[in-house]
Amino acid sequence: MTKTITDVICPFCGTLCDDVEVVVSDDGKKLLEVANACVIGTEKFLHSQAADRVTRPRMHQEDGTWKEVSYDDAVEYTAQMLAKAKKPLMYGWSSTNCEAQSVGNEIAEISRACCDNTAAVCHGTTLIAVQDIGLPTCTLGEVKNRADRVIFWGCNPAHAHPRHMSRYSIFPRGFFTGKGQMSRKLIVVDPRVTDTAKMADVHLQLEQGKDYELLNALRVAFKGEWLPDVVAGIPAEKIREAADMMKSGRFGIIFFGMGVTQSLSKNHNIDEAIAVTKDLNEYTKFSIMPMRGHYNVTGSGEVFAWQFGFPYSVDLTRGFARYNPGDTSSIDLLTRGEVDAMFTIGSDPGAHFPISAVKPIANMPSVCIDPHLTPTSGVSKLHVPVAFNGVETGGNCYRMDNVPIDCRKVVEPPEGMLTDEQFLIKVRDRLKQLKGAA
Amino acid sequence: MAKDITLNLISGRTIQQGVAIEGGKEKPLYRTACGIIELDTSDFKKLGVWKNSNVKVTSDYGSVIVKAIETTQGPHPGVGFIPMGPWANSVVNPDTYSTGMPTFKGTPVKVEVAMNEPILLGIELVQKQCGVKSA
Numbered sequence: 001m002t003k004t005i006t007d008v009i010c011p012f013c014g015t016l017c018d019d020v021e022v023v024v025s026d027d028g029k030k031l032l033e034v035a036n037a038c039v040i041g042t043e044k045f046l047h048s049q050a051a052d053r054v055t056r057p058r059m060h061q062e063d064g065t066w067k068e069v070s071y072d073d074a075v076e077y078t079a080q081m082l083a084k085a086k087k088p089l090m091y092g093w094s095s096t097n098c099e100a101q102s103v104g105n106e107i108a109e110i111s112r113a114c115c116d117n118t119a120a121v122c123h124g125t126t127l128i129a130v131q132d133i134g135l136p137t138c139t140l141g142e143v144k145n146r147a148d149r150v151i152f153w154g155c156n157p158a159h160a161h162p163r164h165m166s167r168y169s170i171f172p173r174g175f176f177t178g179k180g181q182m183s184r185k186l187i188v189v190d191p192r193v194t195d196t197a198k199m200a201d202v203h204l205q206l207e208q209g210k211d212y213e214l215l216n217a218l219r220v221a222f223k224g225e226w227l228p229d230v231v232a233g234i235p236a237e238k239i240r241e242a243a244d245m246m247k248s249g250r251f252g253i254i255f256f257g258m259g260v261t262q263s264l265s266k267n268h269n270i271d272e273a274i275a276v277t278k279d280l281n282e283y284t285k286f287s288i289m290p291m292r293g294h295y296n297v298t299g300s301g302e303v304f305a306w307q308f309g310f311p312y313s314v315d316l317t318r319g320f321a322r323y324n325p326g327d328t329s330s331i332d333l334l335t336r337g338e339v340d341a342m343f344t345i346g347s348d349p350g351a352h353f354p355i356s357a358v359k360p361i362a363n364m365p366s367v368c369i370d371p372h373l374t375p376t377s378g379v380s381k382l383h384v385p386v387a388f389n390g391v392e393t394g395g396n397c398y399r400m401d402n403v404p405i406d407c408r409k410v411v412e413p414p415e416g417m418l419t420d421e422q423f424l425i426k427v428r429d430r431l432k433q434l435k436g437a438a
Numbered sequence: 439m440a441k442d443i444t445l446n447l448i449s450g451r452t453i454q455q456g457v458a459i460e461g462g463k464e465k466p467l468y469r470t471a472c473g474i475i476e477l478d479t480s481d482f483k484k485l486g487v488w489k490n491s492n493v494k495v496t497s498d499y500g501s502v503i504v505k506a507i508e509t510t511q512g513p514h515p516g517v518g519f520i521p522m523g524p525w526a527n528s529v530v531n532p533d534t535y536s537t538g539m540p541t542f543k544g545t546p547v548k549v550e551v552a553m554n555e556p557i558l559l560g561i562e563l564v565q566k567q568c569g570v571k572s573a
Contacts, residue, residue, distance in 0.1 A: 012460070040456035047460055064571030125539045156511075160451040191448070192514045208446055208517055209544045258450055262542040266535070293451075313538055329538025350564050351463065351524050354532030354540050355500055362568035373464045375524050375564035378572065 001026050009407045010041040011095070011390025014292030014400035015140075015164045017041065022410050031391070031411040038162035047372075048388045048411070054373060055414045057384045066383070071418055071426070074367075074384045078343070079430035081365040082111040085341035087317050091330050092347035092369075093303075094118040094294030097395025097407060100420040101296075101303040104345065107428050110437050112317050114339065116330040117300035118293070118347045119312040125261045126290045127301065127311050128325060129270035136277050138253070138287040139401045140167075145174035146285075149249030151187045153273065154211060154259015155291045158195035164291070169255065170199070176250070185245050189214065190259060202242050207233040212265045215272040218243050219279050252286040261290075292400035294347070295390065299398035331357045342366040342380070345420060346389070350375030369420060386420050387413035395421070442550035443485045445477075445518035447497070448543040449526035452510075459523075468560045472523035475549065476509040481516070487551050494552035495520070495529055497545050502528035502563070503555045518547060524564045525557075 008020040022045060023033040031049050034042045047053075057074035058066040069077075082088050090113045093101050108115045119127060143150075150169050157164040165171060170181050177183040188200035191208040206214050210232030217231040221243035227236040246252055254277055260269040273288060280286035292298050301311035308314045310323035313330070326332055330349070333339050334357040342361045350358050351374060361379055368380035377383040387393045392413035398404050413419070418426075431437070458471035475495060482489060485506075493506045495518070502525050509519065520526035522542070531541040558566060565572045 012456070039453065040460055043457045043460040047462065050462070060570075062571070063573065065573040120538055121540065121542070125537050128537065156450065159453040160456070162453060162456075191517055192509075192511045192519065194511045197511075205514075208448060259543065262539060263544055264535075264541060266537045266539055325538035326534060326536030329534065331532065331534055331540050332536075332538060335532060348459075348463070351459075351527070351560065352522060353527060354530050354542075355524070355528050355564070355567050356532045357540075358527075358564060359568050362570050372459075373462065373561065375463060375561050378561040378565050379568045379570045 002032060003028070005408070005410050008410055009390060009397070009405055010037050011295045011388070011397070011407055012041045012044050013161045013295055014298060015161045015167065016295050016397060016399040016405050017163050017167060018405060024411050029412045040162060045391055048391045053414070054383070054385045055417055057382065060381050071423065074382060075423070075426040075430055077382050078367045078427045079434055081341050081367065082107065082113070082343065082431055083434040085111065085365070087339050088113040088341035088343055089330060089333055089339040090115045090343040091349055092117065092345040093300040094297035095346035096389050096420040097296065097397060098299045098303050099395050100424055101300055102307065103421055103424040103428055105303065105307045107424060107431060108316055110428070110431050110435055112319060113343070114315045114317065114328060114333055115304070116314070117304065117312050118297050119301060120330045121352055122258070122293050122297060123261055123290045124312055124325060124329065125267040126270050128267040129274060132267070133271055133274050135274060136281065136287055137289050137401070139403055140399065142287070143253050144168045144172050144177070146176050146251040147253045148177060148184050149246055149252035150184055151189070151246070151252065151254040152196055153189040153254055153256040154263070155255055155257025156190065156194040156196045157255070157291065160257070160293065161291060169253070185249065187242055187245060202238070202245060204234050204238065204242060209263045211260045211263060211269045212272050214239070215269065215276050218276055222247060222279050222283070246280055246286070247283045249284055252280060252284060254286070254288040255291050256288070257291040289401060296397040298400055298402060299396065299404070302398055302402070334360045340364055344376050344380065345369040348374040348376045350379055369423065384423060385417065386423055387417050389420060393419040442548050443481055445481065445547055445549055446516060447495070447518045447520065447529065447545045447547040449520050449522045449530060450543070452521045455521040455523060463560045466559065468523070469557060472521040472560070473525045473557045474505045474507050474520065476511070476519040477506050478509055478512050478515045478517070481518070482506070482508065485549060485551065492552050492555055492557060493549050494555060495547050495549050497529040497531070497547045499531060499545070500528045503552055503557050505557060506549070518549065524560050528563070528567065
């Protein structure tokens with residue numbers, strides 16, 4: 001007999017869907033089927049069952065081969081590396097739970113590390129903008145029940161957050177949005193005709209990198225002032241049409257993504273998007289929300305902010321927390337050659353950093369803690385596979401709207417495998433011995 | 439027909455990229471999903487190359503071999519799209535302009551035909567560029 005587990009949390013994207021169903025074998029050791037999740041979430045659950053999965057830590061040898069080592073050896077290497085390093089970088093954290101993140105922060109304090117999460121290549125510039133001018137935001141539940149104007153700016157949820165539109169933003173019938181998608185107007189701003197844009201009432205196909213100009217033009221249009229004939233490749237009349245559509249709603253929401261955070265102007269694009277939201281509140285109720293990528297990147301920001309006072313790019317090398325993106329941020333630290341050891345957990349900088357920031361990782365003592373084989377594990381000296389968080393172990397995670405949700409364990413990890421938290425606790429305890437910390 | 443064309447490169451997620459990273463980055467599926475550049479039909483004509491040909495993408499920051507495929511989310515003339523991953527990151531502008539964020543979107547690139555050059559697997563590509571031996 002198999003068992004069906006309901007209300008499982010999907011550990012893929014920031015939407016953190018909480019209605020997944022999985023079928024497991026009678027003894028709870030095999031995960032057999034997944035229902036309700038998107039194709040990416042399903043793949044994540046099923047990949048935990050892969051026959052070719054690496055289940056023990058491995059050291060990279062000179063000749064390119066890997067030598068299996070014990071978890072104790074891996075703990076020793078990691079603790080020694082952090083103890084000896086003058087300025088280690090502890091990066092990642094977005095694909096693990098808040099409990100593990102908190103243990104990681106203890107390790108960072110003892111080893112006086114720089115710590116950073118994947119916001120560095122995702123919504124880091126959003127965090128800068130929020131610190132500059134604040135964020136009028138809401139929860140996804142409010143979006144579902146109230147939003148009749150939905151703007152996707154520089155994001156493509158049809159691909160990156162596949163169930164976002166069906167669970168919260170476009171299709172569901174909410175308390176004040178009883179007709180589902182018929183109740184809502186959708187505006188998409190993107191330089192490509194994305195699969196999200198194809199569903200839009202208005203698609204503003206702007207020139208890439210001209211987001212600031214277009215946001216500014218919208219603010220002008222709200223006030224009915226003069227506009228040039230074309231701004232950012234969009235005719236003025238179309239900008240006015242979009243502006244009127246936004247103003248005429250009862251409750252609006254701007255979701256924004258990498259299109260604004262990674263294009264030139266960066267945090268200033270988001271400053272302007274937040275100012276658009278503020279302006280719209282003169283006419284109706286409007287909110288704005290970043291489309292966070294990893295399922296617990298938001299949680300990592302929360303834990304950093306709770307324990308160190310800053311949400312990412314924290315530098316503890318002086319024994320207290322400093323924060324100065326551009327100086328204390330991972331990409332800059334690596335490309336300037338300032339760090340002398342690399343500790344990666346729950347992320348893949350090898351695949352997602354520009355190659356000039358990856359090359360230094362290959363030339364320093366390095367540990368990669370990740371259930372998967374990745375480009376990062378491929379260039380690290382030590383690869384420590386761990387249990388899949390959200391599948392083989394539970395733990396607290398934060399949805400993109402800062403709502404904490406406890407992930408659930410649905411299946412046993414392969415025998416003898418540690419979770420992130422268990423491994424980190426061992427590293428912390430060994431590091432305390434090495435450093436003589438209390 | 440030009441020997442090469444200049445495009446504005448952006449990178450980003452696709453659902454195929456999402457499935458491939460969760461399915462295993464060591465597998466050929468990852469290369470199929472992300473070792474590509476999506477080009478507009480008009481840019482294919484300018485370059486004078488068949489769809490699904492290998493091309494070399496070069497920027498001020500590096501170069502990479504990828505497969506040129508017809509855009510799935512176009513038209514976007516003058517814009518090239520490589521899904522996020524090590525292929526895109528071989529050529530993107532790493533400058534953060536003191537924000538901590540590299541300029542992943544908006545890198546000028548040159549695209550030229552490289553019919554016989556191989557497209558490397560994801561982990562292999564990063565290891566090769568970092569000078570790391572693989573067994």
